Amino acid sequence: MSRFSAGNQTFFYLFATATAVIFLIKFIFGGYDFLYPDFAEGYFSAAWSKLEILKKISTEALKWRELANENEELRKQNKELTQKTTLAGALEEENKFLRRTVGITAKIPGRFVLGGIYNLNLTPSGYNVLLNRGSKNGVSEGDIVITAEGILVGQVKQVFGAFSKLLFITDPAFKISGKISRSTNSRQAGSTNSRQAGSETKGLVKGRLNEELYFDLITRKDTVKEGDLVVSSGDDTFPPALIIGTVSFVAANETGVFQTVKIRPAVNGESLAKILIMMR
Structure with a gap:
């Protein structure tokens, strides 16, 4: 029978000792609780609970970040959709305006430029009206501005x-x-047919600051009444048949030669966002 070496003997003694210690812990001390006391259990339980809370916070933060990214993407898409809708609406309005201009451009020969008025205010010296077209668009002094229906708006002065x-x-x-x-x-x-009858009642239309016009040089013999339509006669630099307005007031001067006639401008109440510039 061979004998154990010194190293084997040492291993055997350590193994036996460890077995004895485990036996004593189990059967003498009643378990392993003394190696893992209550205060340690509470500490590790609290730590684990905090780790769970941190995990939940991290998960919620990730969700919020995803929602924020999704919200930003939706805002971007909504902005693009709004721009497209606005552009489509503008194009539709321009098409409607162009369809309305067919009649007037057929009646009045010449070249037209589309434009719009972006400022109209009254000053002590008169009206300050700005047109969004200039020399780079071919506009020049004296050009006549009308609506798509042929209503006279004014004349370019600068x-x-x-x-x-x-x-x-x-x-x-x-x-x-x-x-x-x-x-x-x-x-x-x-069917109903309408034709315009000529009129010999002519005069000079002049502006006023109270949004009305004077119809001067109308004699007592001239026939004129409230509601009559006044158009350009074509006797000056303006083309004929441009709509000026309707007669709103007539008063005969018993001692004078001329009547007092006022005109309500047809341009009142009209949208001037889109107009026509008649190139001269």
Whole structure:
């Protein structure tokens, strides 16, 4: 029988000792609680609870970040959609305006430029009206500004590179030759035909600061009444048949030669965001 070496003997003694210690802990001390006391259990339980809270906070923070990114993306998409909708609306309005201009551009020969008025305010010296077209668009002094329906707005008086100043129709410095234009209606076979009748009642239309016009040089013999339509006569630099307004007041002067006639401008109440500039 061979004998254990010194190293084997040492290992055997250590193994036996460890076995004895485990036996004593189990059966003499009643378990392993003395190696893991209550205060340690509470500490590790609290630590684990805090770790769970941190885990939840981290998870919620990640969710909030994802929601923030999603919200930012939705805002971006909404902005793009709003821009597209706005552009589509602007194009639709421009198309409607162009369709309305077909009639007037067919009646009045010449070249037209689309534009708009972006400022209109009254000053002590008259109206300050700015047009969003200038020399770079081909606009020049004396160009006539009308609406798509042929309503007279005014005349360009000063031109800059990107914009122009407009002499508004109700400005005291504005003048144009005008005449009364009356329509007669006749019915034939269930349809209605309208034609304009000529009128010899002519005068000089002048602007006022109270949003009305004077119709000067109307004699007592001239036929004019409230509600009559006044258009340009074509006897000056303005083309004929531009709509000026309707007669709003007539008073005969018993001792004088001329009547007192006032005109309500047709441009009142009209949208001037889009207008036509008649190039001269």
